[in-house]
Amino acid sequence: MSLNECTLLGRLSNELILVCDHDLVVREANELAVQTLGEALLDHSLIELFSPTAQGKGTAFVAELQRLSPTQTTPTWELMLDVPHGNRLLIGLRGGKLPNQGWLIMGGGEPSGISNLYHEVLALNIELTTLIRKLSREQTVLNDRIQRLLEFQEQHDVHHH
Amino acid sequence: MQLTSTYQEYLGALRSGDRRVALNTVRMALAEGADIRDLYMEVLQPAMYEVGRLWETNQFTVAQEHLATAITQSVMAQIYASVICNPPIGRTMVATCIGGELHELGIRMVSDFFEIEGWDVFYLGANMPPDDVISMIDEHRAHLLAISVTLGGHVMQVREMISAVRASHVGKRVKIMVGGQPLNRAPEAWKAIGADFMANDARDAVKMATEVLV
Numbered sequence: 001m002s003l004n005e006c007t008l009l010g011r012l013s014n015e016l017i018l019v020c021d022h023d024l025v026v027r028e029a030n031e032l033a034v035q036t037l038g039e040a041l042l043d044h045s046l047i048e049l050f051s052p053t054a055q056g057k058g059t060a061f062v063a064e065l066q067r068l069s070p071t072q073t074t075p076t077w078e079l080m081l082d083v084p085h086g087n088r089l090l091i092g093l094r095g096g097k098l099p100n101q102g103w104l105i106m107g108g109g110e111p112s113g114i115s116n117l118y119h120e121v122l123a124l125n126i127e128l129t130t131l132i133r134k135l136s137r138e139q140t141v142l143n144d145r146i147q148r149l150l151e152f153q154e155q156h157d158v159h160h161h
Numbered sequence: 162m163q164l165t166s167t168y169q170e171y172l173g174a175l176r177s178g179d180r181r182v183a184l185n186t187v188r189m190a191l192a193e194g195a196d197i198r199d200l201y202m203e204v205l206q207p208a209m210y211e212v213g214r215l216w217e218t219n220q221f222t223v224a225q226e227h228l229a230t231a232i233t234q235s236v237m238a239q240i241y242a243s244v245i246c247n248p249p250i251g252r253t254m255v256a257t258c259i260g261g262e263l264h265e266l267g268i269r270m271v272s273d274f275f276e277i278e279g280w281d282v283f284y285l286g287a288n289m290p291p292d293d294v295i296s297m298i299d300e301h302r303a304h305l306l307a308i309s310v311t312l313g314g315h316v317m318q319v320r321e322m323i324s325a326v327r328a329s330h331v332g333k334r335v336k337i338m339v340g341g342q343p344l345n346r347a348p349e350a351w352k353a354i355g356a357d358f359m360a361n362d363a364r365d366a367v368k369m370a371t372e373v374l375v
Contacts, residue, residue, distance in 0.1 A: 052312045052343075057217040078216075078223050118227045125231040126265065126286070129238035136242045 051080040175229040250279035256307040257285040264311035274363040291325035310341040320354035
């Protein structure tokens with residue numbers, strides 16, 4: 001199976017397609033993969049593209065690939081890749097052993113912007129939690145003032161009587 | 162107080178993505194007399210490390226990891242009232258982290274530990290421009306700047322931040338503390354990037370700062 005044959009599969013047209021050899025060196029890539037990861041990915045190990053947090057997971061993924069028999073397909077993995085402009089790509093990896101070339105790796109190239117959505121939701125959550133913290137702080141200050149006012153009132157009442 | 166079962170329950174809540182159970186678990190432990198610092202160090206932090214391990218071993222998706230992070234952020238905010246219970250001691254810290262929102266939990270924990278000790282803490286969020294950090298240090302007459310970094314690739318940004326602060330008018334009066342996984346792995350790196358000292362965790366950070374700022 002070649003890259004051309006892979007890209008003919010319409011259902012894969014919005015995914016990154018990488019054809020790698022046994023050491024996960026990228027031999028062929030579709031247009032979306034080149035656009036997303038840069039032309040430099042060709043003839044380089046895919047592992048080099050994993051973000052530091054995904055290095056351990058990437059190594060485990062390669063080990064799993066090497067354990068599989070030719071007929072087996074890998075389960076889906078999620079790995080973070082370093083991409084141009086500092087963004088990290090959420091990528092689902094699956095595939096099987098290719099007869100002559102090694103591995104076919106396919107992953108979502110963020111067609112739905114899911115990675116951005118995660119970060120937006122996380123940023124909103126941080127805003128919310130920051131507000132909750134500010135409210136707690138205000139509440140503490142107000143409680144303290146109310147306490148002092150009550151004490152003042154008590155002293156005043158004692159003097160008055 | 163033994164927090165092993167609290168940790169198991171909390172991790173179970175993160176696994177199932179149940180914010181309410183996570184919050185109740187922590188609140189119950191507090192109600193039973195647990196020290197909030199022990200909760201941070203023995204429940205929240207190890208649970209988040211475990212979440213990272215689960216992702217690395219393909220047992221958690223990125224979505225589950227993000228949800229676990231959001232739940233822990235929310236839980237920390239909900240119990241924040243227990244953090245600000247001590248009178249101020251006249252020390253001020255400005256805190257920031259390099260590397261994005263996903264990695265702000267650690268520095269939040271550090272900030273809370275300082276607040277528990279009576280410090281005034283101004284947490285600036287992730288990836289603040291150096292000029293804004295310098296302004297905050299100046300405005301609040303901060304004694305300490307805390308910078309957290311989670312990824313090795315971001316250590317150079319920490320160095321740039323430190324260089325900018327050092328070169329500014331506040332550079333001589335503020336001490337700079339750094340921390341985070343990549344610095345823990347290279348114990349001498351904090352010197353190379355120009356910090357005054359590094360801390361291994363939140364508890365260590367308070368201890369070190371107290372010693373340095375006698």
